[in-house]
Amino acid sequence: MSNVQQSLDSMLGLDGAMCCALVDANSGMMLGQAGSGLDLELAAAGNTEVVRSKLKTMSSLKIADKIEDILITLGKQYHIIRLVASKQGLFLYYVLDKSRANLALARRKAAEVETELAL
Template sequence: MSNMNVIVEKLLAIDGALAAAIVDSNSGMILGSGGSGVDLELAAAGNTEVVRAKTKTMKSLGLKDNIEDILITLGKQYHILRPIDKQDGLFIYAVLDKSKANLALARRKVLDAEQALVM
């Protein structure tokens, strides 16, 4: 049984969290989401392309490694994309208010949420 809603709530409890989602990187569709301040449907689709591009680049370079997370830093926000190790093709997407978030702690809590996800 999936606990996606619990995981999304966990992500939204991170200091400075604005929105969070679990996204299928094969289709760009959101499987679970919450929060506000960003159009998650549009952001999920766009960030799916980011994850795909990085994965393709790593493959082209012959890198035998995994993406831990991808950080996009904007003027007022952090966007964290974290592929889910135990569920190929899914990633966690978290949007944080830069003025309220502790980036190191947020990255750790996103990792904790990933590890707690049951599919």
């Protein structure tokens, strides 16, 4: 098991990784951050709304399932939102440079960190 900062720092080890954060989806506040390139406080708050909206839509559609991750593909970046299954209300936010990142490896890394995270 890794603490929050070790977990986030390990995510930056992948080629193309720019920044990442652990976010409390109940408040929109960050519990930890690593890297640079974005205003992570603003991104945490905004992506909290993305998670809430998707959960609300799933509830309205009566989809009895869990979100593993949400991928947002921009022209130059990938944004991965990975919900922490063992800690309800938390998610990892991961930003990668699209021209240098391997999306499959990044998703695996986020899943690995999610399962090993210790608070």
